[in-house]
Amino acid sequence: MTRxxxxxxxxxxxxxxxxxxxxxxAAARRAVVTGAVAVAAACALGLGALPATAxxxxxxxxxxxxxxGSDAGGPDIGRSDAGGSGAxxxxxxxxxxxxxxxxxxxxxxxxxxxxxxxxxxxxxxxxxxxPDPVPDxxxxxxxxxxxxxxxxPLERLFDNRGVSDDARPGAADFDGRGDSFSAxxxxxxGWTPGRTIAVDGAALRWPATAPGHPDNVLADGQAxxxxxxxxxxxxxxxxxxxARSRDGAAGTGLVRYRDGSRSxxxxxAPDWRTGPLPTKLLGLPHxxxxxxxxxxxxxxxxxxxxxxxxxxxxSVTLPRAGREAGLHVFSLALRDPSNGWTGSWAASTSxxxxxxxxxxxxxxxxxxxxxxxxxxxxxxxxxxxxxxxRIGHATVALQGKGAAAAGRPVPLTFGGRSGAxxxxxxxxxxxxxxxxxxxxxxxxxxxxxxxxVRALPVHSYTSQTSYIGADGAGDRTGERGGEAYGTxxxxxxxLTGVDxxxxxxxxxxxxxxxxxxxxxxxxxxxxxxxxxxxxxxxQRDVPRLGVLNxxxxxxRVVADRYPGTGASSVLSGVSAEHRLERDVLAQTxxxxxxxxxxxxxxxxxxxxxxxxxxxxxxxxxxxxxxxRVAVATVAPCGGFFDCTAEAESYRVAINRHIRAGLGLYxxxxxxxxxxxxxxxxxxxxxxxxxxxxxxxNDAGMRAFSEAIDLRRLV
Numbered sequence: 001m002t003r004x005x006x007x008x009x010x011x012x013x014x015x016x017x018x019x020x021x022x023x024x025x026a027a028a029r030r031a032v033v034t035g036a037v038a039v040a041a042a043c044a045l046g047l048g049a050l051p052a053t054a055x056x057x058x059x060x061x062x063x064x065x066x067x068x069g070s071d072a073g074g075p076d077i078g079r080s081d082a083g084g085s086g087a088x089x090x091x092x093x094x095x096x097x098x099x100x101x102x103x104x105x106x107x108x109x110x111x112x113x114x115x116x117x118x119x120x121x122x123x124x125x126x127x128x129x130x131p132d133p134v135p136d137x138x139x140x141x142x143x144x145x146x147x148x149x150x151x152x153p154l155e156r157l158f159d160n161r162g163v164s165d166d167a168r169p170g171a172a173d174f175d176g177r178g179d180s181f182s183a184x185x186x187x188x189x190g191w192t193p194g195r196t197i198a199v200d201g202a203a204l205r206w207p208a209t210a211p212g213h214p215d216n217v218l219a220d221g222q223a224x225x226x227x228x229x230x231x232x233x234x235x236x237x238x239x240x241x242x243a244r245s246r247d248g249a250a251g252t253g254l255v256r257y258r259d260g261s262r263s264x265x266x267x268x269a270p271d272w273r274t275g276p277l278p279t280k281l282l283g284l285p286h287x288x289x290x291x292x293x294x295x296x297x298x299x300x301x302x303x304x305x306x307x308x309x310x311x312x313x314x315s316v317t318l319p320r321a322g323r324e325a326g327l328h329v330f331s332l333a334l335r336d337p338s339n340g341w342t343g344s345w346a347a348s349t350s351x352x353x354x355x356x357x358x359x360x361x362x363x364x365x366x367x368x369x370x371x372x373x374x375x376x377x378x379x380x381x382x383x384x385x386x387x388x389x390r391i392g393h394a395t396v397a398l399q400g401k402g403a404a405a406a407g408r409p410v411p412l413t414f415g416g417r418s419g420a421x422x423x424x425x426x427x428x429x430x431x432x433x434x435x436x437x438x439x440x441x442x443x444x445x446x447x448x449x450x451x452x453v454r455a456l457p458v459h460s461y462t463s464q465t466s467y468i469g470a471d472g473a474g475d476r477t478g479e480r481g482g483e484a485y486g487t488x489x490x491x492x493x494x495l496t497g498v499d500x501x502x503x504x505x506x507x508x509x510x511x512x513x514x515x516x517x518x519x520x521x522x523x524x525x526x527x528x529x530x531x532x533x534x535x536x537x538x539q540r541d542v543p544r545l546g547v548l549n550x551x552x553x554x555x556r557v558v559a560d561r562y563p564g565t566g567a568s569s570v571l572s573g574v575s576a577e578h579r580l581e582r583d584v585l586a587q588t589x590x591x592x593x594x595x596x597x598x599x600x601x602x603x604x605x606x607x608x609x610x611x612x613x614x615x616x617x618x619x620x621x622x623x624x625x626x627x628r629v630a631v632a633t634v635a636p637c638g639g640f641f642d643c644t645a646e647a648e649s650y651r652v653a654i655n656r657h658i659r660a661g662l663g664l665y666x667x668x669x670x671x672x673x674x675x676x677x678x679x680x681x682x683x684x685x686x687x688x689x690x691x692x693x694x695x696x697n698d699a700g701m702r703a704f705s706e707a708i709d710l711r712r713l714v
Contacts, residue, residue, distance in 0.1 A: 152225055154224050163183050163186065164183060164288045179294075189424035193207065193209060198429075199582075201338075201427075201429075201588065205333075219321045223317050230309075231338075233316065235329055235332045236281070236330040237267070237327065238330075239325075240326045243324070249321055251322075252266050252267075253318050270301050272299050283297045306624050309626060343498075346583075347462075348573060359472060362446055362475060362477055363448075364467040365495050366444060370547040373502045373503055379428070384425075389421070392419050396412060403444070403467040405481075427496075460552075461490075461513065462492055468489045507547050507548070508583070510580075511550070528704040532705045533547040554573070555572055556604065556606070557606075559575055559601065575614075598615075602650040631667075633673070634651045634658075636672060636681065643693070669704075669709070674704060684696060688700030
């Protein structure tokens with residue numbers, strides 16, 4: 001059943017569960033595109049890597065939300081290192097270097113204390129001059145040594161006006177029909193001109209242009225200046241043309257490297273009005289038309305494609321899609337490497353849900369490290385949100401008893417500031433701090449929310465008690481004692497990661513409620529990923545990898561449970577495929593993924609062929625991005641109310657495919673064989689049963705952990 005976001009009285013530690021000032025356009029065009037962004041849409045949108053070629057050559061031209069069904073979780077009501085936001089990670093604490101940030105959340109009219117006030121360029125014609133003519137790349141006369149057009153910064157190539165002021169909707173025409181994005185709604189989401197929007201460990205820059213001025217490129221083979229090394233290349237895109245297609249627009253482009261090599265990529269931009277909601281980066285509730293504002297969600301997408309790791313990029317050629325195809329590019333960037341950081345703890349955003357409302361409260365979240373290190377940083381994410389959220393202060397400490405810290409909490413900063421604002425859909429890394437994280441230890445991450453918050457992104461099931469202060473109690477992040485935290489909290493809002501400096505990298509466990517820890521002992525950290533982390537720590541044969549638990553209660557491989565937009569009581573996440581980018585590929589130091597999902601799909605009637613096809617696409621995408629892929633067989637669920645004979649036949653077929661899949665997968669771990677009853681193979685052995693015939697107990701979790709050959713993880 002769906003898990004609801006809830007609070008309760010504490011039961012002890014073992015309880016259950018900004019805008020920028022407008023710069024003249026000519027100056028804006030001198031900026032060089034840097035950074036990177038990615039979201040979980042990539043693999044679901046048909047992206048795939050193509051092999052790198054040895055020498056230059058000519059450019060080549062070239063699923064629905066399911067909110068029904070029951071939850072596997074059972075019923076429940078209820079990167080620069082110094083001075084930056086973390087090694088190799090972008091600073092989105094407020095302003096871009098082009099100017100101060102003034103965007104505020106919708107519930108607090110006061111300006112963000114981390115930002116300086118700045119005028120709205122749309123309200124001051126003198127500060128909003130007409131744009132310089134957009135240069136025609138053919139008329140520049142410049143060419144690279146290989147005869148290709150000389151690459152230019154993306155801003156120099158802008159040739160479409162996609163954003164208009166609500167008072168002047170005719171000043172832009174995004175899709176050839178006279179329609180456009182609303183500047184006011186973008187600002188309300190925290191997407192102000194020139195602002196850095198960080199997602200999945202990298203950053204994109206929203207165009208620093210005023211409404212009604214060129215702010216995006218219609219992809220048609222333009223050469224874009226982009227330099228550096230990265231783990232992937234991300235585009236901020238949307239499809240929009242007069243001949244609108246539900247599939248959006250697509251084409252093939254080239255990444256060129258300093259050594260003369262190149263690699264092709266395939267880019268697909270979902271349609272801005274009809275593209276999939278679960279994979280969008282930002283949704284706005286209206287569009288501007290020549291006749292005024294019209295209701296209906298319009299979307300922006302961040303889509304990631306592979307690059308050759310270790311090679312220095314010199315430029316990117318956009319797909320030769322043709323202007324009539326309507327493949328609009330607003331920004332592109334390289335995602336920086338993890339640069340010596342290892343993920344120690346993580347949790348997926350399972351949905352966006354109403355809370356409180358909470359006013360001027362402090363969260364104290366309890367999380368458990370897998371590996372340790374001498375320095376730390378946290379990651380906050382405003383996934384699925386339509387509005388920015390303000391962070392007043394944050395600290396990290398070792399847990400003492402309950403909400404009390406074992407020592408004085410250590411303050412965290414964001415781009416050198418004590419607070420931050422997260423735009424809609426964006427993330428924020430804290431700056432590295434000299435706080436030693438021991439392995440296999442509970443931490444307290446305290447977060448002050450100074451304004452009024454009515455909805456937040458959350459991880460819904462934790463098997464761990466966290467805490468929250470009272471309404472109006474203010475900033476209690478620095479307090480060692482736990483007296484201010486009078487209410488227990490059974491979810492993790494906003495916090496999605498804790499990283500440590502050093503280490504060999506991480507294993508990501510991609511799963512459902514079984515991986516999430518349902519029916520393991522609450523507060524004891526006996527989920528199978530926890531036990532795997534202990535096995536890795538207690539041996540010397542392979543690197544002591546971190547283990548990141550990205551299980552979501554009720555999650556499915558194929559279908560989206562959370563619809564992808566709006567506050568919802570469905571907190572079972574988007575599909576494993578749709579969250580692959582965010583929850584696996586973009587995770588800090590990710591080296592290997594272990595996929596253990598499928599039981600919720602077969603219980604809902606999804607066929608074995610559909611699950612198998614999606615598992616294979618997940619594996620192919622992860623391989624293209626340089627990860628090892630291990631897949632675990634689906635565990636038995638006979639005796640659970642909807643584990644029918646048909647579901648069992650699907651499970652058997654999926655497991656047959658997985659066991660034969662070493663050509664597709666780097667490793668196969670037989671979780672089914674580890675716990676099944678030999679006499680009744682559709683059921684788990686009683687000694688492993690958590691009581692509902694679906695979720696294993698602590699002993700079953702240990703059996704899963706021990707079924708993993710550690711040597712196959714590396």
